[in-house]
Amino acid sequence: MSRNAVSLEAKNLTKTYHRGSEEIAAVRDVSLSINKGDFVSFIGPSGSGKTTLVHLLGCLDNPTSGELVLGGRQIFSGNGKQLSERTLTGIRRDVFGYIFQNFYLIPTLTVIENVMLPFTFYRKPGAGKDVMGLLKLLGIDHRRDHLPGRISGGEMQRVAIARSLVNSPEILFADEPTGNLDTKRSAEIVQILKDLSKDSGLTVIMVSHNLELASQADRQFEMRDGGISERL
Numbered sequence: 423m424s425r426n427a428v429s430l431e432a433k434n435l436t437k438t439y440h441r442g443s444e445e446i447a448a449v450r451d452v453s454l455s456i457n458k459g460d461f462v463s464f465i466g467p468s469g470s471g472k473t474t475l476v477h478l479l480g481c482l483d484n485p486t487s488g489e490l491v492l493g494g495r496q497i498f499s500g501n502g503k504q505l506s507e508r509t510l511t512g513i514r515r516d517v518f519g520y521i522f523q524n525f526y527l528i529p530t531l532t533v534i535e536n537v538m539l540p541f542t543f544y545r546k547p548g549a550g551k552d553v554m555g556l557l558k559l560l561g562i563d564h565r566r567d568h569l570p571g572r573i574s575g576g577e578m579q580r581v582a583i584a585r586s587l588v589n590s591p592e593i594l595f596a597d598e599p600t601g602n603l604d605t606k607r608s609a610e611i612v613q614i615l616k617d618l619s620k621d622s623g624l625t626v627i628m629v630s631h632n633l634e635l636a637s638q639a640d641r642q643f644e645m646r647d648g649g650i651s652e653r654l
């Protein structure tokens with residue numbers, strides 16, 4: 423796939439929730455194309471639909487309507503059809519990586535055990551050959567045998583990033599990855615994501631409510647009431 427090939431495309435993506443008699447359009451009519459290697463950020467007020475949209479793009483949730491196309495392959499088509507759950511699981515595992523605000527490390531496992539944890543369930547052919555190299559790249563190799571409780575928040579997020587990368591994903595989703603970090607550590611994490619997209623061609627899709635951090639991305643989208651506009 424060439425660097426400019428569209429890797430993820432949403433067409434009129436909509437997600438509506440029902441709460442009692444109330445209808446909430448968490449994501450409304452969102453269309454966008456994200457290219458391989460792009461570093462994209464979503465910014466917007468709380469409740470504007472950022473998490474819902476990222477979950478739809480990352481196939482963690484199904485749209486109410488609209489299409490999602492990954493590398494030319496139709497994942498959700500407008501008529502409510504979607505790939506089988508088995509195929510979706512394969513895509514989440516082989517193509518996508520995820521990191522979150524709350525790191526979700528296992529407290530009783532060491533840094534390297536946490537990073538290698540995905541292999542307990544599945545190891546993508548050829549992946550994970552150089553886990554120590556990955557720890558070095560993220561600046562946590564000297565922490566390999568520490569428990570998460572003994573390292574800093576910034577280091578915990580680096581561990582979570584390493585874990586999300588062991589199966590060599592093509593697209594990394596990061597929902598408020600710096601939400602629990604101070605300014606300096608936040609900037610470091612965003613710089614890591616930026617370098618990963620620039621140096622390894624990883625597509626990074628990041629949510630942040632911090633304008634300064636979001637503006638580090640190559641492309642910035644603003645969300646408001648479920649709708650989206652690209653900041654140009």
Ligand SMILES: Nc1ncnc2c1ncn2[C@@H]1O[C@H](COP(=O)(O)OP(=O)(O)O)[C@@H](O)[C@H]1O
Pocket residue numbers: 439440441446447448466467468469470471472473474475
């Ligand atoms: N599972 C759900 N059920 C009902 N409403 C939801 C659910 N998830 C999110 N929402 C609503 O959808 C809107 C968007 O939420 P969310 O995507 O979490 O926004 P953000 O990440 O920008 O804060 C909010 O009004 C929220 O209350």
Ligand SMILES: [Mg+2]
Pocket residue numbers: 472473474
């Ligand atoms: Mg959110």
